Amino acid sequence: MSDPASPLPPGIALALLSAALFGASTPLAKLLLGATSPLMLAGLLYLGAGAGLLALRIGARYIPWLRPFSGQEAPLRRTDLGWLALAILTGGMAGPALLMLGLAHTDAASASLLLNLEGLATMVIAWGVFHENTDRRVLLGAFAILAGACVLSWSGSGITASRGALLIAGACLCWGIDNNATARLSGADPTQITLIKGLVAGTVNLALALATGASFPAPSLVCAATLTGFAGYGASLVLFILGLRALGAARAGAYFSLAPFVGACLAIPLLHEAPTLRLALAGGLMGLGLWLHLTERHDHDHTHDAMEHEHRHTHDAHHQHSHAPSEPTNEPHTHPHRHVALTHRHAHYPDLHHRHTH
Structure with missing residues (x-):
């Protein structure tokens, strides 16, 4: 195991890179959303993740530099299937659909910062249900992130719970459950987990979209959505699972809080959204929370059973x-x-x- 006293242990670096990829996908998804239905887009994003990783898996048989994707990790076992099903249901089906519906009612910069609630949901479930250890510094970081989300929702007379914000909060809860379920699988092959999740969730969301009257968008949009899904959902999830393996669900979820900052920063030039003081204050509070988590050190006598x-x-x-x-x-x-x-x-x-x- 890497020493957490080093400048940036591999587990943290993997979680942060995962967050950057996912964060970049939010404003890109917002750009694509106007031309197709939310369920159709959710399906294409996850199909892109699964199909892209499947292509890498096949290519690894013939191309030497793709060998890390060839299945050199521990395979999934029958005892893992329950956790995998829960991860697919919550994180692959419900979460993306709720996010796409929420994006239709929320500007991309605000939606990106509201996605910090995923980290909080992950931490609360990890601490309350799975009893991962915590300390004062990690708790203060969590409260700083929550304060940033509250600032973002402030309307002048109180905190508003708009339809878009509630849908995005629901997506975050789903991904919090998903992250903790996936943590139970993190010793297994992350490419295999993500490949199965992407193909199953993408197919189901696509079928639901077609069943509710949606039609396939133009080929150029299909290509853009699948490429966005491959990077922002496929590669991102593989990296996040490796981060879960090294850090546990609560801390990996905390480091994943970088994602909204990436999304909010990209939304301003991509979607021409105006930066605001409220956005800057929310970002500062969330950045403080991330810093508190990054500077944590946990050291004590412990026994391995x-x-x-x-x-x-x-x-x-x-x-x-x-x-x-x-x-x-x-x-x-x-x-x-x-x-x-x-x-x-x-x-x-x-x-x-x-x-x-x-």
Whole structure:
């Protein structure tokens, strides 16, 4: 595991890059929304994610530089199917549909910042349901993000709950559930998870759109939507799952809060939306929350219980095990392996090996 004291541990870098890709997709989706229905666009975005990753998976058999997509991670098992179904239902079907409907009633810059509520939903579920550890700094960061969302919704007489804002909040709740479900799968192949999620969710949303009277948009828009989906949903989700593996759901969700800043900044030149003082104040509060999360350090004596699981790994301090003759020896590699009980101290995050009680 990387030392969290380093300038930017890989798990954080992966989560932030994932956030940047997803954040950029919001104003791009807003541009495409006027020419097609919200459900049709949601379907095309997820089909683009699934089809793009499937193409990479096939190409990896023949093109050496695509080998990271060839399935060198632990495969999904039957015991993972329940969590995968929940992730597809909430994050692949309900979330994108609600976001597209919300974007139809909200300007893209405000919608992008409201998407910070996804990080809060992820953290609340991670802490309240799955009992991930937290501390004062992480809580203060969460409150700063929530304060930014409240500033964004302020109308002068109070906080308004417009139809668009409520729909986007619903999308964020769905993705919060999705992120925590996906965290239970994060030891498995992220490309396989995203590929299945994209193809299933995209097909269902597309079928619903056609069943409710929508028609296919022009080929140029289909191409733009699928490319946006591949980058903003496909590549982004693969990176986010790797971030979940290293950081846990609460912290990966917190770092993902960069996404709204990227979206809001791009919405101004792309959609000619005027920057406002309210937008700047909301962005400042949300930026403070992100900084508090980025500067967290968690270090204490902790005990690893004996456990057996499967994921891609190297022989670091947590993976000092022997191999059967049939198991791979080159690193990193994937095979079922057993951890013996271990007590030690170092800086860590609630990754696959540090989801202990406090």
